[in-house]
Amino acid sequence: MNLDNIQLFILVYKAKSFASVAKELNVAPSSVSRAIAGLEEQLQARLFQRTTRTLTPTQLGENYFHRVEALIDELELARDEVFNQNSEPFGKVKVTASTSFGQKVLSPILNGFFDRYPKVRLDLVLSDTQVNVIDDRFDLAIRHGALRDSSMVAKKLIDVNYVLVASPNYLARSAKIEKPRDILAHRLISFAYSSFNTEWNFKKDELLETIPIEPILTMTTASAIQKSVESDTGIALLPDWAVKDELRTKKLISILPSWKVAGKDFDASIWLVYPSRRFLPVKTRAFIDYLLNNVKVV
Structure with a gap:
């Protein structure tokens, strides 16, 4: 059986389109269609239902994809191990x-x-x-x-390391934050995960303070939380890798920088x-x- 046609089938299955695969490979769509038809002939099974607008895998096509994708990956891995262990x-x-x-x-x-x-x-x-x-x-x-x-x-x-941040505009119009418990007077934005949305912990030297929180907004991505903070919505706890540039340019301000801050876990x-x-x-x-x-x- 032609492995190239099987690899082509995997691409078509993922793209759900002959034309997009043909464009990616810089070949004519008809050649992709013929290759899939040839594979179907070999298997004596229809892998896709075709209409003028859609290309939908059949149940046999679904089953075949889940079997052959792993095999092709293993073949590529074997090739890498045998021929490329010490090469580019x-x-x-x-x-x-x-x-x-x-x-x-x-x-x-x-x-x-x-x-x-x-x-x-x-x-x-x-x-x-x-x-x-x-x-x-x-x-x-x-x-x-x-x-x-x-x-x-x-x-x-x-x-x-996590950093408590807010925008300059938000801080200018809001109550001052001089100690961890002061955050309770503010609008808090948090990750939606249980390790972040119920409490924030503050540590300085031997002192540890746990502050229960009730966020006004929870989201699943750091970038979405950051955009909300930059729009003056409130205060958030964000990872240093997400906000280091904004802290450097003063687009965001670090709050209580002398404290180490985390959700439930500092590690x-x-x-x-x-x-x-x-x-x-x-x-x-x-x-x-x-x-x-x-x-x-x-």
């Missing part, structure tokens, strides 16, 4: 990260990675829902906070997590090393 990295690396971290930290540094490794392609999936690395066939996950899956290999990327880090494989593909190792050398919070 190439191929696709599938990575998942949170939306805000991807936008704020990863996107600005990727140009340098592609300059160094022009034959590597990144499939960067940004989501605030934690994916299953194994089932969803990710090479690498960038995870925040405490890790739950001990079966995975984890390497710390950065330590994270906050960002981790690189990947499947526990005996042989880590060169392309994945290259991206991990690049992140370790280039992701910094100053």
Whole structure:
């Protein structure tokens, strides 16, 4: 069976379009359609229902995709291990990260990675829902906070400190904040997660204060919270990597900077997590090393 046609089927399945795959590969749509028809002939099964406007996988097509995608990934991994262990990295690396971290930290540094490794392609999936690395066939996950899956290999990327911030306009018109409990007189914006939306903890030397909070607004992404704070909506607790530029330019102001602030847990880090494989593909190792050398919070 022609592996090229199977790989083409995977692309068409994901795109739900002959034309978009043809454009990506710089070939005629008719050639993509013929290749899929040839695969269907070999399998003696219809993989897609075709109309003039839509291309929809059949149930057999759905089943076939979930079986062959993993096999093709394994073939690519085997090829990498055999032929590329000591050569220039190439191929696709599938990575998942949170939306805000991807936008704020990863996107600005990727140009340098592609300059160094022009034959590597990144499939960067940004989501605030934690994916299953194994089932969803990710090479690498960038995870925040405490890790739950001990079966995975984890390497710390950065330590994270949280900062209590507000806009200059909000602070100018609002009551002064001189001690942690003063925040209760203010509008608070929080992550929607239970580790952030019920209490904030303040620590200075040996003194620890836990402040129960009732946020007026909760959201799931740091970038969305930050936009609200910049629009003078209220006070928020945000990671240093998200607001370091805005603090430097005074677009945001750090509140109670002499205190260390966190949600329920002061132990906050960002981790690189990947499947526990005996042989880590060169392309994945290259991206991990690049992140370790280039992701910094100053």
